[in-house]
Amino acid sequence: MLLQYLQHQPPEVLAQVAKSVSPEVKQIITHNVQGLLGMLPPEGFNIKITTDRENMAGLLVSAMMTGYFLRQMEQRMDMESLLGNSLPLKNE
Template sequence: MNEQSNQVPSFLAGEDNATQDSLWDYVRSMSPDTVSQLSKPLSPEVFQVMERNIVGMLGQLPPDQFNFQISTSRESLGQLLASAMMSGYFLRNAEQRLQFEKSIQSDATLPPME
C-alpha cells in the first residue's frame, strides 16, 4: 500500500464538525489501487463478518417481499462509513494476528536446524 494509507485520517483524530468533509476528502485522496486492496478481504470469513456487521447496522428485510429505500443525513452516512472502516481495520488486524500466530506455531513444530 502507499504511504498515505499509514497516516491517521483527520476524521479519526478527534476534530470537530467544522471538518465534516474530511472523511470524504480522505476516501477521495486514496489511490484506486488502495481502495481496491482495502475493499477485498483476504479470507471469506472476514468478508462474512463484515457483511453481517453492515447488515446489522442497516437491518435486513427480504428484498423479494419489500420494496424499500434508505434515506439518511450526510452526517449519519459519514458515521456509518467511519464505523464500517473501523470494523474493517479491526478485522484486518485480527486476520493478520491470526496468520502471524499460525506462522509461529508452524515454526515451533519444525525440527531445530543444525
C-alpha cells in the same frame, strides 16, 4: 480527521485495500452493516433507506474501522499459526 482522509483517497487506493480483505472479513462486515441498517427479506419488501451525507459517512467509517480491526486480528491469527504458539499482548 479519518473521514477527511478517506474522502481524499483515490478510488484505486480504496479498491486495493478492499482486495486485501479475506472473504470471512467481508462477510462479517456485510453482516454488521445489515444489522445497522435492518435486515428485511427482499422478496417481500421494497426497501429504501434515506439518510444524509454525514450519517452515511459515519456508517462507512464504522464499517472501515471494523474491517481494519478484523484484518489485524486475521493477521495475528496467521502469525500465531505460523509460530505455533500465542503471541503475548503488549500489556502482558
